[in-house]
Amino acid sequence: MSGRGDGASPADVPATYADYASDREDPRFTDWLRAQSGDAWDDATAHEFVRELHDDTLDDAVFRRYLLQDYAFVETLVGVFGYAVGDAPTMDAKARLVDFLATVTSDEDDYFRRSFEALAVPEPRYEDPTLTASTAAFRDLLLRAAREGDYAETLAVLVPAEWVYLTWATDDGLATADGPDRFYLREWIELHAVPEFEAFVSWLRTELDREGAAASERRQAGLAELFCRTVDLEAAFFDAAYEGNHSPETPGTGGDR
Numbered sequence: 568m569s570g571r572g573d574g575a576s577p578a579d580v581p582a583t584y585a586d587y588a589s590d591r592e593d594p595r596f597t598d599w600l601r602a603q604s605g606d607a608w609d610d611a612t613a614h615e616f617v618r619e620l621h622d623d624t625l626d627d628a629v630f631r632r633y634l635l636q637d638y639a640f641v642e643t644l645v646g647v648f649g650y651a652v653g654d655a656p657t658m659d660a661k662a663r664l665v666d667f668l669a670t671v672t673s674d675e676d677d678y679f680r681r682s683f684e685a686l687a688v689p690e691p692r693y694e695d696p697t698l699t700a701s702t703a704a705f706r707d708l709l710l711r712a713a714r715e716g717d718y719a720e721t722l723a724v725l726v727p728a729e730w731v732y733l734t735w736a737t738d739d740g741l742a743t744a745d746g747p748d749r750f751y752l753r754e755w756i757e758l759h760a761v762p763e764f765e766a767f768v769s770w771l772r773t774e775l776d777r778e779g780a781a782a783s784e785r786r787q788a789g790l791a792e793l794f795c796r797t798v799d800l801e802a803a804f805f806d807a808a809y810e811g812n813h814s815p816e817t818p819g820t821g822g823d824r
Contacts, residue, residue, distance in 0.1 A: 580605075584779065584787050596779035596787075597726060597772045603791045604727070604798040611798055616805035617735040620756065623747035630752065631686045633808035635696045638679050640804075643706040644728065645671055650713035651721045660774065667767055675758060682751035699810075701803040708800065712793050719778035719786070723793040726768075726775050731801045733768045736760040 580602040581587040587602070588594035601608055616633070619625035648668050655661045683693050698706070712724045735741060736759035746753045758764070779790055 583784055585784065588780075595772070596776045597730075600723070600727075600775075600779070600791055600794040601730075604795045607795065607798045607802060608731075611731045611801040611805070612734040612738070613741070614735075614802060614805040616808055618741060620747070620752055621738075621741040621743055623743070623749065623752060625747075625752060627686060627749075629808045631688060633805070634679065634682060634686070634751075635688065635693055636699055636702045636804065636807065638683075638693050639696050639698060640702055640705060641671065641675070641679075643709055644725075647709045647713045647721060647725065651718065651725060654718035654721060656718065663767070663770055670763075678751075678754055678758060682754075685749075685751055699807040701800060701807045705797075705800045705804060708793070708796055716793075719775065719782060719790055720793060722771065722775040722778060723790040724797045726771050727794050727797040727801065729764075729768050729771060731798065732759040733765055737765065 580599070584594075584596060584599050587599045616625065616629070620630075645668060648664055648671075652661050652664045652668070655664060679693070683690075709724050709728075712720045716723075736756050746756060775790075779787060782790065
């Protein structure tokens with residue numbers, strides 16, 4: 568498990584990027600942001616949910632509840648990527664973002680629909696789920712960052728949202744030999760472990776590295792706040808999957824209708 572990657576506790580992390588970069592040969596703004604998130608990074612990337620997902624011990628009811636919320640979240644995520652396309656500084660950057668959007672709205676959407684069918688979730692339930700508090704907060708954060716900020720602010724929420732998933736999906740300490748037997752668990756890992764996704768997350772980080780390093784100290788602090796809040800909500804999103812009534816036949820509470 569990669570964790571923060573530098574062995575630093577939150578108290579050891581310099582408060583400003585300038586101080587962080589001053590004694591490092593090849594500093595990266597996104598490494599500073601990850602260090603700023605502290606233990607929350609580990610909470611999200613080594614959560615009980617992802618451990619059970621890899622082990623194939625995750626209860627179908629928990630995954631069903633999670634998938635309903637994630638499908639609702641993805642709709643907002645696609646919209647926020649749309650903001651990023653509009654704000655991206657080059658045609659190449661716009662093209663990379665558009666290509667990713669095409670994957671999410673085709674291959675990933677197909678995965679969701681096949682999984683809902685296997686989990687006996689009827690279309691009305693996944694097309695209009697009741698949102699949990701963490702999902703609503705997550706959607707609000709992404710939309711505010713995109714609408715009230717610029718390219719850098721949008722990246723500050725998109726990077727951790729995708730990087731967290733790449734981290735747990737490619738963690739050798741979590742992986743099992745053959746992966747889960749249930750296709751909807753196995754493919755959920757595979758979707759976030761393929762080289763194409765890894766390359767895209769690496770590119771997103773490079774974009775934020777450039778934008779963040781060029782920002783003012785005050786703006787850098789704001790980007791760090793957005794990044795850290797996103798990581799916190801990633802862990803809360805997993806927590807919420809274990810709460811409430813998960814029955815597929817009867818209405819649940821907080822989102823699993």
